[in-house]
Amino acid sequence: MEIRKDILQEQNNKQIQDLEDDFSRLAEKLTKKGVNIQRLLQRLQDFQVAIPSWALGAGGTRFGRFGFFGEPTSLEEKIDDIGILHALTKTAGAVSLHIPWDIPNDYAAIKEKAKEHGIFFDAVNSNTFQDQSNAQLSYRHGSLSSMDKEVRQMAVQHNNDVVDIGKKLGSKSLTVWLADGTNFPGQRDFQSSLLNTEDSLKKIYGHMPDDWKLFIEYKPYEPNFYSTVIQDWGTSFMLANACGERAYTLVDLGHHLPNTNIEQIVATLMLKGKLGGFHFNDSKYGDDDLTVGSIKPYSLFLIFNELVNGMERNKQNPELAWMIDASHNIKDPLEDLLQSLEAIQESYAKAMLIDQESLLEAQSKGDVVQCQEILQDAFRTDVRPLLAKARVDLGGAVNPLKIYRAMEVRNKLIAERGKHTVATGL
Numbered sequence: 001m002e003i004r005k006d007i008l009q010e011q012n013n014k015q016i017q018d019l020e021d022d023f024s025r026l027a028e029k030l031t032k033k034g035v036n037i038q039r040l041l042q043r044l045q046d047f048q049v050a051i052p053s054w055a056l057g058a059g060g061t062r063f064g065r066f067g068f069f070g071e072p073t074s075l076e077e078k079i080d081d082i083g084i085l086h087a088l089t090k091t092a093g094a095v096s097l098h099i100p101w102d103i104p105n106d107y108a109a110i111k112e113k114a115k116e117h118g119i120f121f122d123a124v125n126s127n128t129f130q131d132q133s134n135a136q137l138s139y140r141h142g143s144l145s146s147m148d149k150e151v152r153q154m155a156v157q158h159n160n161d162v163v164d165i166g167k168k169l170g171s172k173s174l175t176v177w178l179a180d181g182t183n184f185p186g187q188r189d190f191q192s193s194l195l196n197t198e199d200s201l202k203k204i205y206g207h208m209p210d211d212w213k214l215f216i217e218y219k220p221y222e223p224n225f226y227s228t229v230i231q232d233w234g235t236s237f238m239l240a241n242a243c244g245e246r247a248y249t250l251v252d253l254g255h256h257l258p259n260t261n262i263e264q265i266v267a268t269l270m271l272k273g274k275l276g277g278f279h280f281n282d283s284k285y286g287d288d289d290l291t292v293g294s295i296k297p298y299s300l301f302l303i304f305n306e307l308v309n310g311m312e313r314n315k316q317n318p319e320l321a322w323m324i325d326a327s328h329n330i331k332d333p334l335e336d337l338l339q340s341l342e343a344i345q346e347s348y349a350k351a352m353l354i355d356q357e358s359l360l361e362a363q364s365k366g367d368v369v370q371c372q373e374i375l376q377d378a379f380r381t382d383v384r385p386l387l388a389k390a391r392v393d394l395g396g397a398v399n400p401l402k403i404y405r406a407m408e409v410r411n412k413l414i415a416e417r418g419k420h421t422v423a424t425g426l
Contacts, residue, residue, distance in 0.1 A: 001080065001084065001409065001412050001413050001416055002080070002083065002084070002087070003083075003084055003087035003088060003407070003409075005395065007407060008087070008088075008395075008396075008397060008403065008407075011397070011398075011403045011406055011407065012392060012397060012398050012403070015398040015399060015402075016392070016398060019385060019388050019389065019392065019398050022384075022385040022388075023385040023386070023388070023389045025385075026381075026382070026383070026385045026386060030353070030381075033353075033355075034355075035353060037386075040349065040352055040353075040386065041386065041389060041390045041393070043348075043352065044091075044345060044348070044349060044386065044387065044390040045090065045390050045393070045394055047091060047322070047345065047348060048091055048092070048093040048094050048322070049091055049092060049094070049280070049322045049323065049324060049341060049344055050094035050095060050096040050122035050123070050321070050322060050323040050324070051082045051085060051092050051094070051095055051096070051323075051324060051337060052095075052096045052098065052125070052323060052324065052325055053075065053078050053095060053096065053097045053098050053101065053102040053424075053425075054098045054101060054102075054423070054425050055324060055325070055326060055327075055328065055333060055337065056071070056072050056077075056078045056081045056082070056333055056334070056423055057071040057072065057328075057333060057422065057423020057424075057425075058071065058328055058329060058333060058423070059289070059326075059327030059328055059329050060327070060329065061329060066329065066330075067420065067421075067422055068328070068332060068333060069410070069413075069414045069418075069419040069420070069421075070410055070413035070414035070416070070417045070418070070419070070421065071333075071417070071421045071422055071423040072417070072421070072423050072424075073417065073421045073422065073423065073424065074424065075097075075102045075103075075104055075105075075110060075424065076109075076110070076113055077417070078095075078102065078423070078424070079095060079110070079113050079114050079117060079119065080113075080117070081333075081334060081413075082095050082117065082119055083116075083117030083118075083119065084334065084404075084409060085334060085337055085338065085341070085400075086117055086118055086119060087117075087396070087397075088338065088391075088396055088397040088400035088403060088404060089338065089341050089342075089391060089396055089397070089400050090390070090391050090394040090395065090396035091341055091344075091345060091391075092119075092337070092341060093118055093119055093120065094119060094120050094121070094122040094323075095114065095119055095120075095121060095122065096121075096122045096123050096124070096125060096175070096323050097121065097124050097125065097165075097166075097169070097171075098125045098127060098425060099124060099125065099126060099127060099161070099162045099165055100127060100132060101127070101424050101425025102424060102425065103165060104165075104168075104169070107168045107169065110169070111169060111170070120170065121166070121169040121170050121171045122171065122173070122321060122323065123166075123171060123173040123174060123175045123215060123277070123321055123323065124162050124163070124165060124166035124169075124171045124173070124174055124175070125162070125174075125175045125177070126158055126159045126162045126174065126175070126176055127158070128143035128144065128155045128158060128159075128178070128179070128180075129143075129177070129178075129179035129223070135154070136154075137150060137151050137154050138151070139151065139155070139179075139180075141188075142180040142181075142188070142193065142196075142229075143155035143178070143179075143180055144156065144159075144176075144178055144180060144196065144197050144200035144201065144229075145178070145180040145193040145194070145196045145197040145200070145229045146180070146196065147188070147192065147193075147196070152196060152199075152200050155200060156200050156203045156204055159174065159176065159204045159207075160203075160204060160207045162174060163204070163207055163208055163209075163212070166212075167209065172211060172212050172213065173212055173213040173214070173215055173276075173277075173321060174204070174208065174212065174213075174214055174215065175215040175217065175250060176201070176204070176214065176215065176216055176217065177217040177219070177252075178197065178217070178228075178229055178230050179223050179224070179228075180193065180197070180224075180228065180229040180230075181221075181223075181224030181226070181227045181228035181229055181231075182224055182226045182227045183224050183225055183226050184226055185226060187226070190227065193229050194229060194235075197229050197230065197239065198239055198242050198243075201214070201216065201239055201242070201243050201247075202242065202243055205243040205244055205246075205247055208246070210246075212246065213246050213247070213248060213276060213318070213321075214240070214243060214246060214247040214248070214276075215247075215248055215249075215250035215276040215277055215321065216230065216236045216239055216240050216243075216247060216248070216249055216250060216276075217230070217236065217250045217252055217255065217279070218230045218231060218232055218233055218235060218236040218249070218252075218255060219231065219252070219255040219287065220232060220255065220256065220257050221286075222286070222287060233249055233251070233265045233268075233269065236249040236250075237249050237269065237272070237274055240274055240276075241274070248274050248275060248276025248277070248318070249269050249274055249275060249276060250276050250277050250278070250279065250321075251265065251266065251269070251275065251277075251278050251279070252278075252279035252281070252287075252325055253278070253279065253280060253281050253282065253283070253292075253300075253303075254279075254281045254282075254283045254286065254287035254288060254289055254325075255279075255287060258285070258286070262299070262303055263299075263302045263303045263305065263306045264306075266303055266306040266307060266310065267306045267309075267310065269317075270306070270307075270310035270311075270313075270314040270317045271310075271314055273314065273316035273317045273318070274317070275310070275317055275320065276318070276320070276321060277320050277321030277322060277323065278320065278321070278322055278323065279323050279324070279325035280292045280322070280323065280324045280325065280326075280340065280344055281324065281325050281326045281340075282294050282295040282296060282300070283295060283296075289325065289326045289327035290326065291326060291331070291336050291339050291340050291343070292324065292326070292339070292340035292341075292343040292344055293339075293340070293342075293343025293344070293346070293347065294339070294343070297343065297347070298379060300343065300344075300347045301347045301350055301351060301375075301378075301379050302375070303347075304347040304348050304350070304351035305351045305354055305375065307320070307348075307351065308348070308351040308352055308354070309356060312356075322344070324337060324340050324341070324344075326340060332410055334404065334409065334410070335401060335404065335405075335410075338400045338401045338404060339401065341400075342387065342400070342401075345387050345390075346383055346384065346387060349383040349386050349387060350378050350379055350381060350383055351378070353378040353381055353383070354374060354375065354378045355374055355378075358370075358374055359371060359374045359375070362374060
């Protein structure tokens with residue numbers, strides 16, 4: 001299933017006049033405020049978010065998995081689904097593979113298929129949080145942190161294999177999320193676990209090509225509830241420093257305790273040149289993996305304020321990697337991803353509208369009220385015409401979700417694949 005350009009254009013034509021009117025009014029208003037509209041549009045068009053290969057099917061809960069009809073049953077079909085997203089949004093131009101769930105059978109063919117959709121391969125992701133069917137040893141009591149040297153070697157080798165797979169695809173980074181931890185006090189020695197993890201990560205880092213980056217995630221709890229080895233950004237930061245200059249912290253928005261000030265973490269990491277990238281999602285309680293912007297849109301905006309400010313201010317920090325990491329238990333996965341992509345772009349656009357000079361002046365004067373006014377003026381601006389204009393100028397959809405439904409994409413995927421397919425890895 002592909003999005004035909006002629007049908008997309010036909011659907012756009014039904015909405016294009018309204019878009020032009022809305023965009024003209026917004027552009028006039030923003031121009032009076034000194035906003036460079038063309039620069040803003042260009043930055044929105046350049047902003048690409050990677051879609052994880054595991055997000056194209058229905059996720060699961062601790063109690064069950066409820067499949068969604070027409071799920072992709074192969075890596076090829078997953079890339080086709082991302083192609084649908086990219087054709088509509090023009091901002092889903094990358095895929096992040098999970099290994100071993102999505103190992104290519106034919107690397108040349110997979111690369112060609114991705115190229116046809118205008119998609120590049122972003123970070124590859126390793127899996128030491130579950131035992132594989134052919135494994136001789138178990139990660140039951142840890143992987144990179146295990147007290148068993150042979151288990152640690154197996155986990156390191158898996159990550160090295162993932163790097164080798166990524167090299168064949170043109171990826172330039174490895175993401176390590178470590179599920180290692182404990183459920184009970186006294187279960188394991190904290191210091192030994194951390195030292196083992198550091199030693200393992202150094203071995204993986206040493207295997208990576210010189211132009212690769214290592215992204216180290218953190219999470220305060222789950223699947224272990226007493227401790228996790230890499231429980232917070234400080235531990236990730238410490239491990240990244242121990243590995244080397246091409247190792248960075250990766251921030252997953254769901255991997256924080258309630259009410260954590262994530263924007264402050266972002267600012268600190270960028271100041272130190274150690275923020276590698278983002279996994280976008282939203283949450284009410286913990287790692288809920290909900291649609292981006294569905295619960296706390298203002299928090300997302302404040303995070304993007306620090307990101308936009310940091311990208312201009314902290315040149316020592318590398319170009320950031322962006323990826324969605326969500327679980328689609330109720331919604332059509334593609335519709336959910338369309339909503340997330342829109343929310344990310346919306347927060348990015350609003351953050352770029354903040355008058356940073358005026359904000360800094362108000363901060364220096366201690367004018368707290370004015371600081372809030374500056375932020376909320378940008379947040380309350382309806383930037384959707386900007387996003388639509390940026391998309392349409394690249395050949396995308398005026399309203400991706402509306403056109404997705406009008407074109408009955410899910411029904412066509414069901415007709416091609418069947419109802420009871422299950423996405424690989426799920």
